Amino acid sequence: MEFWRKPLDADDIHITRGNVYVLDDRCKGCGYCIEFCPQKVLKASKGFNKKGYHYPEILKPKDCLNCHYCEIICPDFAIYSIAQVVAEKGSKNEVNK
Template identity: 45%
Template sequence: MPPTATPAARKFRGEVFIHADRCKGCGFCIEFCPPQVLAAAETYNRHGYHPPRLVNEAGCTGCDLCGLYCPDFAIYGVRVPLAAAAPKPETSRELAEAGGRR
């Protein structure tokens, strides 16, 4: 079983991407985030739910446990080499606007 809750090797930092309008506010990601870097936003998404937001950027390990838990496919984490620039989120919405994947 590959461990996920352990901190990432120091060579990496975590990035988390949130597709706020997909969120239904179940709270799984916030509850089960190992370093507890997420909290419910005070704002509403277009369906009236409070999506998660990152409250401790430095704490995110990019373990993607939020991505595994999220029943609405609304959040995921990635590990980025410390030296690299922040990746752009390639969400389905942006893809659709660019002509769609299929």
């Protein structure tokens, strides 16, 4: 994410991370997830799925912030994100919600 100045509490804020999964064959290629992803993680594939649609491909998997917007805007139940388990500095594992 780009900031015009670095927030003072940037070091304290815990940024959530997620893994995006696409179920290619459920996709109907509407492109809503690609359009509305705030981090621009997705792009339309060159290839086709079983029904002949361009499903989304994950361009920058590390940028996903697990906001779930692709999941809730998808009309076809074809994309979802799951929270990444991140190891805190020297402490117990924490799961993002």
